[in-house]
Amino acid sequence: MATVHKINEDLVKERQKCTFNVQELTYLLDGGEEVTKERREFENILRNVKELQDEVPEVYLSHKERYENAVRKTCILQNVRNDFEKKREVLSPRNIFRAGYAVIKDVSPFFLHNGMFVPTIIGQGTPEQQAEWLPKAKAMAIIGTYAQTELGHGTFIRGLETTATYDAKTEEFILNSPKVTSYKWWPGGLGTTVNHCITVAQLYINGKKYGIHPFIVQIRDLETHKPLPGIKVGEIGPKMGFATANNGFLGFQNFRIPRKNMLMKNAQVLKDGTFVKGMNEKLTYGTMVMVRVNIVSDSAFHTAMAATIAVRYAAVRHQSQLKAKEPEVQIIDYLTQQHKLFIAIATSHAFSNTYTWLYQAYLKVVEDLGKQKQDHLPELHALSCCLKATSSRDAGVIVEQCRLACGGHGYMASSNLPIIYGYTTAAITYEGEHTVLLLQTARYLMKAWMSALEGKVLAPSVAYLVDWLKSDKQRWQNTPEVIVKGFQHVAAGKIKDAFDAIQKHVKAGKDYEDAWNLASVQLIKASEAHSRAILCDGYLRETVRTSSSVSPSLAKVLNHLVQLYIVYWTLETAGDLLVYSNIGKDDIAVLKEKYEELLALIRPNAVGLVDAFDISDEILQSTLGSYDGRVYERLMEEAMKSPLNKEPVNQSFHKYLKPFIKKAKL
Ligand SMILES: CCCCCCCCCC/C=C\CCCCC/C=C/C(=O)SCCNC(=O)CCNC(=O)[C@H](O)C(C)(C)COP(=O)(O)OP(=O)(O)OC[C@H]1O[C@@H](n2cnc3c(N)ncnc32)[C@H](O)[C@@H]1OP(=O)(O)O
Numbered sequence: 001m002a003t004v005h006k007i008n009e010d011l012v013k014e015r016q017k018c019t020f021n022v023q024e025l026t027y028l029l030d031g032g033e034e035v036t037k038e039r040r041e042f043e044n045i046l047r048n049v050k051e052l053q054d055e056v057p058e059v060y061l062s063h064k065e066r067y068e069n070a071v072r073k074t075c076i077l078q079n080v081r082n083d084f085e086k087k088r089e090v091l092s093p094r095n096i097f098r099a100g101y102a103v104i105k106d107v108s109p110f111f112l113h114n115g116m117f118v119p120t121i122i123g124q125g126t127p128e129q130q131a132e133w134l135p136k137a138k139a140m141a142i143i144g145t146y147a148q149t150e151l152g153h154g155t156f157i158r159g160l161e162t163t164a165t166y167d168a169k170t171e172e173f174i175l176n177s178p179k180v181t182s183y184k185w186w187p188g189g190l191g192t193t194v195n196h197c198i199t200v201a202q203l204y205i206n207g208k209k210y211g212i213h214p215f216i217v218q219i220r221d222l223e224t225h226k227p228l229p230g231i232k233v234g235e236i237g238p239k240m241g242f243a244t245a246n247n248g249f250l251g252f253q254n255f256r257i258p259r260k261n262m263l264m265k266n267a268q269v270l271k272d273g274t275f276v277k278g279m280n281e282k283l284t285y286g287t288m289v290m291v292r293v294n295i296v297s298d299s300a301f302h303t304a305m306a307a308t309i310a311v312r313y314a315a316v317r318h319q320s321q322l323k324a325k326e327p328e329v330q331i332i333d334y335l336t337q338q339h340k341l342f343i344a345i346a347t348s349h350a351f352s353n354t355y356t357w358l359y360q361a362y363l364k365v366v367e368d369l370g371k372q373k374q375d376h377l378p379e380l381h382a383l384s385c386c387l388k389a390t391s392s393r394d395a396g397v398i399v400e401q402c403r404l405a406c407g408g409h410g411y412m413a414s415s416n417l418p419i420i421y422g423y424t425t426a427a428i429t430y431e432g433e434h435t436v437l438l439l440q441t442a443r444y445l446m447k448a449w450m451s452a453l454e455g456k457v458l459a460p461s462v463a464y465l466v467d468w469l470k471s472d473k474q475r476w477q478n479t480p481e482v483i484v485k486g487f488q489h490v491a492a493g494k495i496k497d498a499f500d501a502i503q504k505h506v507k508a509g510k511d512y513e514d515a516w517n518l519a520s521v522q523l524i525k526a527s528e529a530h531s532r533a534i535l536c537d538g539y540l541r542e543t544v545r546t547s548s549s550v551s552p553s554l555a556k557v558l559n560h561l562v563q564l565y566i567v568y569w570t571l572e573t574a575g576d577l578l579v580y581s582n583i584g585k586d587d588i589a590v591l592k593e594k595y596e597e598l599l600a601l602i603r604p605n606a607v608g609l610v611d612a613f614d615i616s617d618e619i620l621q622s623t624l625g626s627y628d629g630r631v632y633e634r635l636m637e638e639a640m641k642s643p644l645n646k647e648p649v650n651q652s653f654h655k656y657l658k659p660f661i662k663k664a665k666l
């Protein structure tokens, strides 16, 4: 039986101070009591699977052993999930995703199967293609990934070099990788795990190029797992993080696949080689839109993990004296520490709230597309790009801030903060590089600005541009609603400046594309300001909406958090607000005080707030952040697991050190 340890006294006291019902917030964050119960039940089952407990911490395994262990455990996880779903309902994607952390310490080699392979079959396949591949993929009789990026191109996907040439005689596509730069590079699980992949390739029919399209390709034998003839596949090697994601490379040499393997929900190739254009060629990029939306949720979760670790640790850790002769204080009582940590909690809430409405917007566009309507697609694309960019970047900054807030111990692998950082920082690059996505949104914003100038009706997310043009800046008040308007004014002002800069360069004789490049620093700043306005506006609206349906004590805390988020960003971007809104220097002084008041109001609830994320110790995997707060004991227990502590004298002493010291003495 597992030993039950006493909970750290500081944490006990912190939990007693909490002014709201933690469970109520957990249900709210999960999306309902039922979802929480389902999640806890599943996590509890996993907790008791003996084979999932690591004898040796993963960090001490070799690259190869670590991967093999991850595959072993993912298979067990999948079996446990199948058994669970036989008896009960299908687990929600968010719950299965969270539970995965309890099993795989890093990123699962099957990550892309559920994250992109299955969704691409759903989003890009015809009903017949879905009927053929979905049951097998969902049952994991076939395992796949999403192979788009190549050594030479990741961002500019129109420049991909893998070719799929149609042969009408045999009704097949012939896949080729003509150059080293055309090799696929990065897809998760591709290295040694998957047997199928979605390959994005340039379509050629009778010598004519028809752009990039997705093809479903079997790359390994289902029995032997050997690469099929014409396939060159392998793993790309160690990275900054993603140690067990098994990212791979892939090349094709005259590799034939049947015509039916081109995913044809959008464009089609008929038997005789006739190409039928889809409603909109950008629908081929649909999986990326979906994943970008999901990354906002992912960013919320990573921020919550880091906040949980750092807040609990800050409550347990005592260091230095505030006043002479008094005991050393809990580091959470330093205002600078609260400044580092409470924004982490609020940011996670901001992203969760944003994800809630963004996901609904995504579902609406998918529904519309089914009816051949695509009016809201450009707005969704623009929103998903800037919100993915901003949420992943903020999450990266916050996770690092939480690590720093844990001092030296935050640098220990056993704090788990390094792995969480490896993950969040990767998300800034994958699924559309940060700057590139901000520029995609800027493209939309420039058009929106032009439409606003022409007096047209704008989509809801940019409607503030019309208001800004119509009215002069409204009188400033230090209320969340007016501050959000202030963020919109900053965004509108920066959008106008970027637009004017482009026009100025064009008037000076530059091509539009060169003018765009010359204005691109201003363009990304405009996009960032737009993201912040959207995040603050959405977070505030959602909080107001939910506040009426929760208990008054919880509503109060949610209100403190949203205010903290808005005031924090006001102070961070005070310079911009001074330039573009009616805020005055005196208002900033008032808001500084307000910020300090909010830190004080949140302080008694800090531990309760991170407890409400309800991230189990198995998922957190952190010596610093466990529920019981046994920080020092756990650090020592983990250190004792080092293989270097298994013998009193390491062999390197006899082999190298002893002769070296002897020589040095002479
Ligand atoms: C309920 C579920 C909860 C689940 C929670 C669980 C959380 C799980 C979280 C994560 C899940 C999975 C994660 C898996 C990810 C892991 C690993 C990573 C994988 C990858 O990285 S895959 C590869 C991704 N690659 C990219 O993103 C490439 C980036 N490049 C591009 O997207 C494009 O090339 C481009 C957009 C930069 C440019 O394309 P291009 O064709 O050149 O277009 P432009 O000329 O610039 O624009 C032309 C017009 O098209 C419009 N456009 C562009 N893209 C889109 C789009 N996607 N949709 C709609 N419209 C688009 C653009 O706006 C232009 O319009 P305009 O002419 O201005 O009108």
Ligand SMILES: Cc1cc2nc3c(=O)[nH]c(=O)nc-3n(C[C@H](O)[C@H](O)[C@H](O)COP(=O)(O)OP(=O)(O)OC[C@H]3O[C@@H](n4cnc5c(N)ncnc54)[C@H](O)[C@@H]3O)c2cc1C
Binding pocket: 112, 145, 146, 147, 148, 149, 152, 153, 154, 155, 156, 185, 186, 187, 188, 242, 247, 426, 429, 430, 431, 432, 433, 434, 435, 436, 439
């Ligand atoms: C951990 C990880 C997992 C991944 N998994 C997958 C996967 O499963 N499947 C898959 O297909 N891919 C995957 N990728 C690839 C990923 O999608 C690409 O790396 C990403 O889209 C960026 O493309 P790139 O590497 O070509 O960067 P580049 O485009 O070469 O970027 C380099 C620099 O150039 C700048 N730049 C590029 N174009 C422009 C422009 N138009 N304007 C201004 N600046 C520009 C960028 O801002 C950046 O600073 C993964 C990547 C990582 C890191």
